[in-house]
Amino acid sequence: MIIVMKRYEAKDKVEQIIEKLKKAGMQPVPLFGVERTVIAVIGDERILDIQQLASMDGVEKVMPVLKPYKFVSRESHPENSIIDVAGVRIGGKKAIVMAGPCSVEDEQQIVETANSVKEAGASILRGGAFKPRTGPYDFQGLKEEGLKLLAKARDATGLPVVTEVMQPKYITMVAKYADMLQVGARNMQNYDLLRDLGRCKKPVLLKRGMSSTYKELLLAAEYIVANGNPNVVLCERGIRTFVAETRNTLDLNMVPLVKELSHLPIIVDPSHGTGIRSLVGSMAKAGIAAGADGLMVEVHPRPDKAKSDADQTISLAHFKTLMQELRAVTQAVGREL
Numbered sequence: 294m295i296i297v298m299k300r301y302e303a304k305d306k307v308e309q310i311i312e313k314l315k316k317a318g319m320q321p322v323p324l325f326g327v328e329r330t331v332i333a334v335i336g337d338e339r340i341l342d343i344q345q346l347a348s349m350d351g352v353e354k355v356m357p358v359l360k361p362y363k364f365v366s367r368e369s370h371p372e373n374s375i376i377d378v379a380g381v382r383i384g385g386k387k388a389i390v391m392a393g394p395c396s397v398e399d400e401q402q403i404v405e406t407a408n409s410v411k412e413a414g415a416s417i418l419r420g421g422a423f424k425p426r427t428g429p430y431d432f433q434g435l436k437e438e439g440l441k442l443l444a445k446a447r448d449a450t451g452l453p454v455v456t457e458v459m460q461p462k463y464i465t466m467v468a469k470y471a472d473m474l475q476v477g478a479r480n481m482q483n484y485d486l487l488r489d490l491g492r493c494k495k496p497v498l499l500k501r502g503m504s505s506t507y508k509e510l511l512l513a514a515e516y517i518v519a520n521g522n523p524n525v526v527l528c529e530r531g532i533r534t535f536v537a538e539t540r541n542t543l544d545l546n547m548v549p550l551v552k553e554l555s556h557l558p559i560i561v562d563p564s565h566g567t568g569i570r571s572l573v574g575s576m577a578k579a580g581i582a583a584g585a586d587g588l589m590v591e592v593h594p595r596p597d598k599a600k601s602d603a604d605q606t607i608s609l610a611h612f613k614t615l616m617q618e619l620r621a622v623t624q625a626v627g628r629e630l
C-alpha cells in the first residue's frame with residue numbers, strides 16, 4: 294500500500310500515521326520528498342481499515358496494491374481450482390452442464406427430467422425446493438418434501454443434485470439431501486448465510502447478484518472461503534440493465550475477466566440471463582465460447598406448465614438438441630462436454 298500525504302504536510306502528522314501502521318503490525322517506509330511525503334507500507338494491507346486511514350489528518354490518498362479478496366484471487370493461487378461435486382469435477386477440461394426445472398414440483402416431474410437430462414449428457418441435476426419468489430402469492434417451493442424428491446431423483450439416476458438454500462437455519466437440512474448448495478442472486482450479499490456456508494463443507498454455487506460488481510461477487514466468495522470452505526463455483530446469471538426486452542442482460546464479460554482475477558470455476562446460466570426460451574441455446578453456446586466451465590439450464594417435461602420461470606424453461610427435447618449443438622462449441626474451444 295502507498296499512502297500519499299498532502300503537500301507540505303508537517304512531519305508530526307506523518308509520524309502519527311507511521312505509529313498507527315506499526316501498531317497494526319505493518320512496516321511503514323516513509324519517503325520524504327521536497328513537496329510531499331509518501332509512505333510505502335509493507336505487510337498484508339487487507340487487515341487495515343483503508344477508509345479510516347484515508348480520513349486521517351494530513352493524508353491525501355491511500356492506494357492499495359493488493360486486491361481486497363485474498364483466498365479467491367489468482368494472485369494467491371495461480372492455477373485454476375477444480376471443485377469436486379460428488380465425483381463431478383468443475384473447472385477442468387470437461388464443461389459441466391447442470392439441468393433441471395426451476396422448481397421441483399412432484400416426483401414424476403423431477404425423476405422424468407433427471408432421466409432425460411442424464412441421457413442427453415448433463416452431469417448435475419438442478420431443482421429448487423426453497424424458492425425466492427418476487428411475489429408472496431407465487432409458488433414458494435416444496436421445501437423439505439422437494440429435497441426428498443431431489444434425493445429420489447439422484448438415487449434413480451446417479452446425478453448429484455444442486456439446490457438453493459435461502460437461510461442459515463436451513464443449511465443443515467439442505468446439506469443432508471443436496472450435493473451442492475446454491476446461493477441465489479438475491480442472497481449473494483447475505484453475509485450470515487455466506488459465513489455459515491463457509492463452515493459447511495459442501496460445495497457452493499454462488500450466483501452473482503443482479504446488480505453486483507465483480508468485486509462484490511468475489512468478496513462474497515471470499516466470505517465462504519475465508520470461513521473454511523474452499524469449494525466455491527461462481528455463476529453469471531444476468532444483471533439488471535436498461536434493456537427491457539429481456540429479463541436480464543447476460544454479462545459474458547464476466548467470464549474472461551473474473552477468470553483473470555480469480556482461480557474459481559465459473560458457469561453461465563442462460564435461462565435467468567435471458568428469461569426467454571428461444572434465446573437460451575444461443576447464450577448457452579456463447580457462454581461456453583467465452584470460456585465458462587459449465588452451464589446451468591432450466592428444463593421441464595412440460596415447460597408451459599412449469600410453476601416458476603416457464604417463459605425461460607426449455608423442453609426435454611430442446612435440451613437434447615442443445616447438448617448436441619454444444620458439442621461442436623466445446624470442441625472448438627478445446628474442451629469436452
Ligand code: PEP
Binds near residue numbers: 395421425
Ligand atoms: C434459480 O436458479 O432458479 C434462481 C432463483 O436463480 P437466481 O437466484 O439467479 O435468480
Ligand code: MN
Binds near residue numbers: 395396565602
Ligand atoms: Mn428459476
